[in-house]
Amino acid sequence: MPDDGPKVAKPKSKISASRRLSLKILLLTRATEQLEAEKAAREEEKVRHLGESVPPLQLTGLQLEELQTFCKEIHSKIDKVDEERYDFEAKVIKNNKDIHELNRKIADMGGKFKKPALRKVRVSADEMLKALFGSKSKGNMDLRANLKSVKKEDTKQEKELTVEVGDWRKNVEAMSGMEGRKKMFDA
Structure with a gap:
């Protein structure tokens, strides 16, 4: 090497x-x-x-009513803690989404993300109008109807032109001058 x-x-x-x-x-x-x-x-x-x-529990020597009020207090504390836990979970989820979005933006800015190549798709005019305007498109768009129709000249006229060419001298005399050129363009 x-x-x-x-x-x-x-x-x-x-x-x-x-x-x-x-x-x-x-x-x-x-x-x-x-x-x-x-x-x-x-x-x-x-x-x-x-x-x-959470202070240590002292349940000995309590009456039934005192136990019931104590249980209600514990339930209210549990509810409060559950609400706080839910709020914290919501914040964590929101922060994770924000982090993910910012990471995606950083990747886009870095140019590491490549846009996929677009495929060529054949679409008729009607399908394109439906895609653009949805069901609001009025009727179908027939592009061929807007084209001019062209009539083919008769083949008999072509044959007559070839027969007229017979003698070139007559043709040259007939076509000489401005009148002859005008006849060429009129034909």
Whole structure:
């Protein structure tokens, strides 16, 4: 294989392979420690939030009426939480649609989307009018009716013209001058 040009040498890194490997290991251990710390913080936040919003139940020693009012309060809280959950789901769905639409616009702007080639389709004038105007088109459009009709000249006249040509001298004398030219154009 012939050389396409001068080869560009990769610059050697100033860090040795063993040092690079040890740095990677340190970075990975640090990242895993941070992930574990984040998980622990989330769990603590979850426990704290549940402790604030849902106090522990104390049902011992309550009368029937007190239990009924307590159940009604719990049902109203459940309804409120369900409404909030539904609102959040609607927001998430809307945001996902917006993200999808923006990604599509970015792809269109980048020119990565190719428009498909259009197929050639034969369509009559009537079908085209129906497609353009729907059922509102008035009657059918006969394009051939608008063309002029052309009558063919009789073949007898052509034969007579060929018979007249017989003697060329007579023809030349008859056609000489302006009158002869006028006869040519009139015929």
